[in-house]
Amino acid sequence: MTYCIAASLNEGLVLVSDSRTNAGIDNVSTYGKMHAFETNADRKIVLLSAGNLATTQAVLEQLKRDKLKDAKININSVDYLSDAANYLGQVSLEKQKQHLDTEGQSAFNPSATFIIAGQIGNEPPGAYMVYAEGNSITTSPHTPFLQIGEIKYGKPVLDRFLKLDTPLDEAARCCLVSMDSTIRSNASVGPPVEMLIYRKDSFRLDEYYCFEAENPYMVNLRKSWESTLREAFAKLPPLMSQYAKPLEPDL
Amino acid sequence: MTYCIAASLNEGLVLVSDSRTNAGIDNVSTYGKMHAFETNADRKIVLLSAGNLATTQAVLEQLKRDKLKDAKININSVDYLSDAANYLGQVSLEKQKQHLDTEGQSAFNPSATFIIAGQIGNEPPGAYMVYAEGNSITTSPHTPFLQIGEIKYGKPVLDRFLKLDTPLDEAARCCLVSMDSTIRSNASVGPPVEMLIYRKDSFRLDEYYCFEAENPYMVNLRKSWESTLREAFAKLPPLMSQYAKPLEPDL
Numbered sequence: 057m058t059y060c061i062a063a064s065l066n067e068g069l070v071l072v073s074d075s076r077t078n079a080g081i082d083n084v085s086t087y088g089k090m091h092a093f094e095t096n097a098d099r100k101i102v103l104l105s106a107g108n109l110a111t112t113q114a115v116l117e118q119l120k121r122d123k124l125k126d127a128k129i130n131i132n133s134v135d136y137l138s139d140a141a142n143y144l145g146q147v148s149l150e151k152q153k154q155h156l157d158t159e160g161q162s163a164f165n166p167s168a169t170f171i172i173a174g175q176i177g178n179e180p181p182g183a184y185m186v187y188a189e190g191n192s193i194t195t196s197p198h199t200p201f202l203q204i205g206e207i208k209y210g211k212p213v214l215d216r217f218l219k220l221d222t223p224l225d226e227a228a229r230c231c232l233v234s235m236d237s238t239i240r241s242n243a244s245v246g247p248p249v250e251m252l253i254y255r256k257d258s259f260r261l262d263e264y265y266c267f268e269a270e271n272p273y274m275v276n277l278r279k280s281w282e283s284t285l286r287e288a289f290a291k292l293p294p295l296m297s298q299y300a301k302p303l304e305p306d307l
Numbered sequence: 308m309t310y311c312i313a314a315s316l317n318e319g320l321v322l323v324s325d326s327r328t329n330a331g332i333d334n335v336s337t338y339g340k341m342h343a344f345e346t347n348a349d350r351k352i353v354l355l356s357a358g359n360l361a362t363t364q365a366v367l368e369q370l371k372r373d374k375l376k377d378a379k380i381n382i383n384s385v386d387y388l389s390d391a392a393n394y395l396g397q398v399s400l401e402k403q404k405q406h407l408d409t410e411g412q413s414a415f416n417p418s419a420t421f422i423i424a425g426q427i428g429n430e431p432p433g434a435y436m437v438y439a440e441g442n443s444i445t446t447s448p449h450t451p452f453l454q455i456g457e458i459k460y461g462k463p464v465l466d467r468f469l470k471l472d473t474p475l476d477e478a479a480r481c482c483l484v485s486m487d488s489t490i491r492s493n494a495s496v497g498p499p500v501e502m503l504i505y506r507k508d509s510f511r512l513d514e515y516y517c518f519e520a521e522n523p524y525m526v527n528l529r530k531s532w533e534s535t536l537r538e539a540f541a542k543l544p545p546l547m548s549q550y551a552k553p554l555e556p557d558l
Binding site: 208211217225228233241252262263265271273276277280281282284285286289291295299305307 | 467514517532535543553
């Protein structure tokens with residue numbers, strides 16, 4: 057399994073991904089899921105991937121080749137991030153189809169999902185989630201983040217906290233807590249945790265972090281978060297006994 | 308969908324359940340999922356249910372009939388909560404099997420899961436989760452809670468906070484936050500939220516709450532929690548720039 061987050065906010069982007077890959081619970085490996093393209097100077101584009109590792113590797117390889125041979129459509133030729141997402145979706149579909157038999161069935165699940173994020177030219181930064189079916193969605197002002205992989209454990213904290221005007225550094229901490237919650241609750245998501253903060257119009261990918269399991273900052277963040285939660289519960293309004301009543305047996 | 312929690316702690320039990328049932332997203336109804344038995348004075352037993360509504364209703368009906376006709380095994384005859392869980396599992400299997408064809412297949416999914424919780428005689432209070440397959444598990448000192456239904460959204464806050472020695476009132480607030488997070492993130496889980504606090508050796512079910520969507524306490528709890536989270540993120544340790552480095556393009 058995998059867990060990746062992309063927050064697309066007024067100040068720019070926060071991308072976070074785990075590094076655990078498993079083929080069954082007894083075959084666990086470490087693979088980074090955050091990949092950056094070497095591109096023309098007018099753009100910065102980063103991919104996050106989830107799903108079948110063979111498919112994601114084949115897709116990445118194809119995108120790299122298309123770029124190197126300057127194919128008609130490639131990551132340097134597209135003018136919009138949404139075009140990049142469509143192109144990625146088509147390549148992904150193509151790679152998945154290679155594993156279907158004549159009846160359109162596959163002996164395994166070759167599906168993969170991606171997040172493609174970055175900034176091209178004068179367009180604002182953005183992020184798109186590309187489904188296994190090849191279509192894609194982007195963020196909205198009410199939901200300024202995308203998730204792929206094991207999304208449920210880490211969603212409430214993003215739902216409650218991330219707004220368009222959240223400062224990038226706070227959003228980064230929120231995404232790290234979301235990731236930490238998921239790692240704690242699901243053994244198929246694991247460190248190292250990669251994080252990239254991209255500031256709007258900077259066209260620089262120089263705020264990249266790779267946190268190993270015992271990285272002192274992550275340990276500190278987790279402890280601080282848990283002690284804060286403990287205080288938070290103590291401060292929540294006490295139950296009001298006027299609402300209490302007997303539970304009437306119905307069986 | 309459904310979400311139910313049972314926390315089994317030193318001071319007693321906290322049980323929380325939602326009330327939304329849906330057959331497809333366009334057929335949503337309100338059904339309570341917390342049911343108490345009218346029993347002999349030496350025990351208090353409460354059920355939480357998730358899954359196919361026809362199955363859970365048939366199981367509850369059977370348990371009630373067995374008790375009324377004083378069957379050989381019934382909710383008043385068992386000496387241990389684990390025996391009650393086994394009995395419930397057998398009845399559940401039997402009801403599910405009625406919907407299988409001769410090849411053991413069903414045109415729909417009749418499965419259901421239950422939590423049975425309470426206290427019998429001199430035994431300590433406890434809780435068991437009964438799987439659709441009829442077997443069951445209980446809590447442990449390291450994992451003093453059980454969940455059924457849509458469990459993932461609300462799990463991290465329980466994982467981080469609930470310990471055996473958590474006071475019941477704090478545990479109740481924690482379970483309500485877990486439920487509120489799930490309601491917020493998943494439209495198939497919804498109010499009213501039912502909660503029962505059972506204090507060890509009390510043999511009383513008189514701390515029962517039923518919170519409608521706009522119940523002032525729940526509104527207050529949600530607001531208080533969100534503002535506390537906001538402060539918590541502001542207080543988390545700032546990212547340490549010495550860990551930042553450029554993300555090297557690999558594509």
